[in-house]
Amino acid sequence: MAVSETIEVRGHILDSLVLAKILDLIVDAGADYCLLDLDVGRSNANPSVARLAVTAADEAALARLLAELHPHGAAPVDAADATLEPAPADGVLPAGFYATTNLPTSVRAGGRWIDVGRPEMDCALVVDVGRSTAAAVPMHRVAAGDPVLVGIGGVRVRPREKPRGARAFEFMTSEVSAEKPKGLLVARVAERMRAAREAGGRLLVVPGPAVIHTGAGAHLAALVRGGWVDALFTGNGFATHDIEASLLGTSLGVPVDGGIGGEDPAANHLRAINEVRRWGSIGAGVEAGRLRDGVMFECVRRGVPFVLGGSVRDDGPLPDVVTDVVAAQDRMRTHLDGVRLALMLASTLHAVAVGNLLAAEVEIYCIDINQAVVTKLADRGTSQALGIVTDVGLFVRELAEALGA
Amino acid sequence: MSALAWGRRYLLCPPDHYEVAYEINPWMHRDVSVDADAARRQWDGLVTALAEAGAAVELIEPVAGLPDMVFTANGAAVDGWRCVQSRFLHPERGPEAEHFGRWFADHGYEIRHLPPTAHLEGAGDVLPFGRRLLGGYRSRSDFAGQTALAQLLDLEVLPVELVDPRFYHLDLSFCPLDDRRALVVPEAWDRYGRQVVEALVPEPIVLEPDEAASFCANAVVVGSTVLLPASTSRLDGVLRGLGFDVGVVPVGEFLKAGGGVRCLTLALDVSLAETAS
Numbered sequence: 001m002a003v004s005e006t007i008e009v010r011g012h013i014l015d016s017l018v019l020a021k022i023l024d025l026i027v028d029a030g031a032d033y034c035l036l037d038l039d040v041g042r043s044n045a046n047p048s049v050a051r052l053a054v055t056a057a058d059e060a061a062l063a064r065l066l067a068e069l070h071p072h073g074a075a076p077v078d079a080a081d082a083t084l085e086p087a088p089a090d091g092v093l094p095a096g097f098y099a100t101t102n103l104p105t106s107v108r109a110g111g112r113w114i115d116v117g118r119p120e121m122d123c124a125l126v127v128d129v130g131r132s133t134a135a136a137v138p139m140h141r142v143a144a145g146d147p148v149l150v151g152i153g154g155v156r157v158r159p160r161e162k163p164r165g166a167r168a169f170e171f172m173t174s175e176v177s178a179e180k181p182k183g184l185l186v187a188r189v190a191e192r193m194r195a196a197r198e199a200g201g202r203l204l205v206v207p208g209p210a211v212i213h214t215g216a217g218a219h220l221a222a223l224v225r226g227g228w229v230d231a232l233f234t235g236n237g238f239a240t241h242d243i244e245a246s247l248l249g250t251s252l253g254v255p256v257d258g259g260i261g262g263e264d265p266a267a268n269h270l271r272a273i274n275e276v277r278r279w280g281s282i283g284a285g286v287e288a289g290r291l292r293d294g295v296m297f298e299c300v301r302r303g304v305p306f307v308l309g310g311s312v313r314d315d316g317p318l319p320d321v322v323t324d325v326v327a328a329q330d331r332m333r334t335h336l337d338g339v340r341l342a343l344m345l346a347s348t349l350h351a352v353a354v355g356n357l358l359a360a361e362v363e364i365y366c367i368d369i370n371q372a373v374v375t376k377l378a379d380r381g382t383s384q385a386l387g388i389v390t391d392v393g394l395f396v397r398e399l400a401e402a403l404g405a
Numbered sequence: 406m407s408a409l410a411w412g413r414r415y416l417l418c419p420p421d422h423y424e425v426a427y428e429i430n431p432w433m434h435r436d437v438s439v440d441a442d443a444a445r446r447q448w449d450g451l452v453t454a455l456a457e458a459g460a461a462v463e464l465i466e467p468v469a470g471l472p473d474m475v476f477t478a479n480g481a482a483v484d485g486w487r488c489v490q491s492r493f494l495h496p497e498r499g500p501e502a503e504h505f506g507r508w509f510a511d512h513g514y515e516i517r518h519l520p521p522t523a524h525l526e527g528a529g530d531v532l533p534f535g536r537r538l539l540g541g542y543r544s545r546s547d548f549a550g551q552t553a554l555a556q557l558l559d560l561e562v563l564p565v566e567l568v569d570p571r572f573y574h575l576d577l578s579f580c581p582l583d584d585r586r587a588l589v590v591p592e593a594w595d596r597y598g599r600q601v602v603e604a605l606v607p608e609p610i611v612l613e614p615d616e617a618a619s620f621c622a623n624a625v626v627v628g629s630t631v632l633l634p635a636s637t638s639r640l641d642g643v644l645r646g647l648g649f650d651v652g653v654v655p656v657g658e659f660l661k662a663g664g665g666v667r668c669l670t671l672a673l674d675v676s677l678a679e680t681a682s
Contacts, residue, residue: 010552011548011551011552011555011562011564012555012561012562012563012564015561015563015601015604016562016563016564016565016597016601017597017598017600017601018548018564018597020597021566021595021597044536044537044561045555045559045560045561047552047555047556071542071543071547071548072543072548072566073548073549073552073564
């Protein structure tokens with residue numbers, strides 16, 4: 001993870017070539033610099049002052065470089081502690097609060113740098129100096145009196161490296177492309193999932209109803225069964241169609257594997273919802289042996305946590321749906337620790353919602369027939385998402401095959 | 406071309422307590438014993454040579470337990486009546502700074518102090534050339550010391566990095582001869598330092614490796630007389646060709662501690678600020 005530090009050197013640094021030497025040392029070390037400020041002495045006797053932002057590959061490289069620069073008079077600009085102010089009321093931030101990005105962030109408090117636990121965009125930073133912790137906290141979760149960071153002093157945000165998956169996709173000139181061989185893309189995503197898993201990371205899947213409509217439900221279920229899904233975030237629609245397909249063989253009334261779908265198929269999804277409401281919950285239906293296959297069934301059986309977030313368009317909804325959207329966000333946050341890779345499968349609103357919650361370090365692959373979804377994600381700050389424009393049904397089937405699920 | 410405007414008044418310290426008691430440079434070896442009588446004779450010879458060349462000599466009282474006080478060049482950086490008290494890198498020489506500071510205060514100099522973390526070993530690492538000071542750093546003095554010096558004296562200091570441990574002070578690799586010439590030992594500096602000196606000194610006289618290693622640059626210049634701890638026929642010829650009188654002052658007992666003629670003297674008549682104004 002690239003890290004930066006602002007350094008300053010003052011003295012007769014121009015004619016003595018000391019500044020030139022410092023710049024050369026930075027470049028020779030494989031680091032980068034940005035000259036922020038150069039105040040040239042008015043006369044020969046007046047010293048000059050240069051301020052540089054130095055960026056190195058990681059903390060260790062930066063520390064080595066700073067140690068190398070120090071004998072030549074270049075020293076980090078004395079960083080001041082961040083300013084903290086108590087939140088005036090529950091759910092209300094002090095004026096001038098610092099709004100977070102999803103990038104790795106450190107806060108200087110108590111004279112040292114504290115890493116923000118799990119970066120999340122559009123939050124406030126609550127800093128516990130005593131415990132040396134800093135957390136990105138959404139507005140509604142801030143309690144009166146919480147020490148909230150205000151202003152931008154004492155904050156260090158590290159720019160995103162090339163996404164870890166980027167190398168796999170280097171042949172793509174754009175981040176979204178419909179013009180690429182899909183088989184190759186599927187193989188690369190499978191490879192990244194294996195790598196994330198081997199690195200001890202968890203895999204998150206955010207599927208939309210089209211996964212079921214396109215007949216890929218069974219393949220996604222196979223991925224869950226095969227252990228390739230550690231958390232699943234979706235809405236009422238996806239879960240309903242998955243259960244509808246299991247109970248009635250249709251998705252929104254349309255048969256998913258042939259057949260005619262019975263009488264009044266247009267109401268099948270309502271019948272499915274009604275069944276689950278009768279059971280009390282999806283889990284209760286699985287336990288009672290009423291729900292015997294499908295993605296939701298596999299999640300329940302394998303203990304894969306899922307969050308169904310509600311919306312104003314929902315029918316029913318299923319009893320498992322969290323209809324308070326803010327509560328749904330919070331429920332999702334509880335399952336994000338350790339997530340290294342997320343698959344957004346033909347889901348627009350949930351993909352954007354989950355993208356908002358994910359740190360920039362999480363690899364995101366967004367599979368959609370419509371490239372607008374990826375654009376939407378990127379426009380909202382989830383710039384690390386890589387898009388694959390294709391039919392999600394075919395993609396999930398091939399992915400399941402590639403992973404041997 | 407004009408002769409140096411300084412170099413006619415020096416502070417020296419009699420070698421009463423001089424010995425090689427520790428090793429803080431590659432020349433020092435504790436198993437090499439100093440002949441105290443020879444050292445005294447050589448030091449007296451230096452005083453005589455300075456006087457004969459037309460320089461005035463002032464003395465500071467030697468202090469027992471501070472054998473290197475004899476190397477007065479490191480005692481302070483002087484400009485006019487302003488004096489920047491040294492701070493030595495090695496604790497062995499640390500206490501010298503105050504003794505020199507007291508001498509300068511007693512003689513009416515205005516004492517200026519370095520910030521607590523900076524090191525500067527006096528004129529050993531700071532030599533005037535024209536209206537500027539050339540400063541050596543990263544051996545004994547540090548960048549902070551040179552920067553502080555510039556600030557305290559309001560003078561331009563060009564710090565050059567010393568990279569050869571044999572030439573641990575600037576005065577082992579640089580000796581101004583007049584306003585256009587200097588004896589130089591480029592291998593003592595990093596490539597940036599070499600460029601800086603190249604730009605600073607119009608006619609550098611580059612010493613041969615054996616001349617550099619025999620401390621030829623650690624010389625003093627009194628008007629048109631150059632007093633060196635050693636010379637070669639080549640260097641003699643060059644200097645004489647430029648109109649200098651050459652005097653070799655044997656100080657072999659002091660070379661055992663890594664110091665030559667310049668190290669044993671501190672010029673008291675450098676006055677760049679006045680020249681500049």
